[in-house]
Amino acid sequence: MIDRVTEYARAVVAGKVIAGTPHIQACQRHLRDLERQNTEEFPYHWDIKRANRILEYAEMLTIAEGEEPIQVKLRGFQDFDLGCRFGWLNQKNKRRFRRSYISKARQNGKSFENGIIGTYVAGFGGYNYGKLFTVATKKRQAKIAWEEMAKFIQADEDLSEKFKVYDYKSLIRALETQCTIEALSREGGLDDGFRGIFISVDEIHQHKDNKIYKALYNGTRALDETLVSMITTRGDKLNSFCYEMDSYCLDILNGTATAEDFFVDIYTLDKGDNLFDPKNFIKANPFLASNEDGLNQLIIEAQTAKDMGGSELRDFMTKSLNMWVRNADDQYIDPDKLKKCAKNKKLDSMRGKECYIGLDLSGGGDLTTLSLEFPLDDGHFYTYSHSFMPKGRLEEHIETDTAPYDIWANKNLITVTGGQMDFKNDYKFIVKHLKDIISEYELQPQACGYDPHNADGFLADLEELGCPLIMVTQSARFLNDATVDMRLNIKSEKFEYDQENELLAWSFSNAAVVENSFGEIKIDKKVGAKTKRIDPIDACINAHVAYQKCNDIENQDLEKNMEDYLSLMGWDK
DSSP: OOOOOHHHHHHHHHTTTOOOHHHHHHHHHHHHHHHTTSSSOOOOOOHHHHHHHHHHTTOOOOOOOOSOOOOOOOOOOHHHHHHHHHEETTTTSBOOOSEEEEEEOTTSSSSHHHHHHHHHHHHSSSSOOOOEEEEEHHHHHHHHHHHHHHHHHHHHHHHHHEEEGGGGEEEEEEEOOOOOEEEETTTTOOOOOEEEEEEEOGGGOOOOSSSHHHHHTTTTTTTTTTTEEEEEEOOOOOSHHHHHHHHHHHHHHTTTSSTTTEEEOOOOOOOOOOOHHHHHHHTTOTTGGGGGHHHHHHHHHHHHHHHHHHHHHHHHHIIOOOOOOOOOOSBBBHHHHHTTEESSSGGGGGGGGEEEEEOOOSSSSEEEEEEEEEEEESSSSEEEEEEEEEEHHHHHHHHHOOOOOOHHHTTSEEESOOOOOOOOOOHHHHEEEEEHHHTTTTOOEEEEOOOTTOGGGGHHHHHTOOOOOEEOOOSSSHHHHHHHHHHHHHHHOOOOEEETTTHHHHHHTTEEEEOTTSOOEEEEOTTTTTTSSOHHHHHHHHHHHHHHTTTOSOOOHHHHHHHHHHHHTTOOO
16 A cells, blocks of 8 residues: 655655755654554554545545636645644544644645645544634634635535535535534634634734634543644744744754644745745745746745845745744844743852842833842853732733733742732832842842832832942933843843743843934834833843943943944854
């Protein structure tokens, strides 16, 4: 029996098929799993018949769209992505993969593949009265995969006898199994309570958080066999659920994360690839770049992007090359650079050391953050950050900010202050918390940089710290040196923080650079992101200001700073 999936995987790994590293890793994973199947550590097995069954089904379908109907003929990558998800079984002979994440450039058949899966599972999957969903943030997007299923049914006489399509209510019913396929969207009131045997979640780069995914995936827990299929093209929102999921999936592929029930395949260019070389286009466009017309279309798009640059280039890189692109015109720091600064290091390791304090005081009911900066002997800086939020504001801000403040509170990254009816931070409590930390860890505070906003009421408490108090004026002129220097420290990996402090990392990702007429900078929230908090990074910069002032380095050589910055960016003069 021919094993189309494995033959393709071997061809990719052998270099006979041009592919990017993540797709090669997906193929390597399949081959590696074949070698360890039916073992104690890996209780899954490969069933060629089950894999071939969906491939054979797919090639019985008709593509009605176009000048004339044509029969489906799968490409190798489609054999792989479809066959893997149905051919791998657990000990109960149920599908191994309950989740999948497939990322490709646009117009490469993501919704087409989910359309195949949807009609197959609904009509021939052996499950009665099951519910299937196509889901997106907007109904129009949710209907794309649903319409693929409807077109397959309407183009085939045999399928038309087995399914009923209700276009007016975006519903398909399988007449023999009584399974239904429904298009849902967030704007249409999507919420908890959906138990889907197959769920197509479309373009997750448009999802502002993980709520849709979690609501649907949580509903599948009681089902023996299900598949939540996420499909997307990458984008430019690095502070997003999609970027987090994509990063996790890359970890699965490279072996740093283990999720045996999660199928992952990502089609993209590799670092260092020439963005405008047509030979590389197929890495992100396994369908479009495999035919002459599609390749020519991509060549034209590439030339336009190269000529125009800016947003046109960004759009080409995301939608046509499936690359993450940072809209970095004003971004304070590259998240990948910050990630390299994350260390398995806790405050306890700073016991007895000198530190510089930074305080950012909210207007009352938002985040208030304290930061401790520790200069280390090797020229590095370790930063401890802790935030506070009144209990009465917690639930409100979870919704408005789409941020997991409750989870961060459980991880002791946030202290929730007061009772249910308290909507304002108790600054005296925060100062006491600071004093307790200093005492517990025998710290030696050298100075405290504080935002004068809302500080008048507890300056006397701060004076009890026994160190100089430095008022940090919130202007670009005053903050420039510390802001620039901290960015350079991060770029050169001299900045260190606890790898478990997700709140601090989130704050950094929300920070944008604003510049005055003299070219001096400070950080602010990104445009249009009023609820994306930057209080933790503000506190870090206040602490760094205190360090600089106490060590007589406020008068930095700005030209040298610029040279260092350009060097780190790879733009040496």
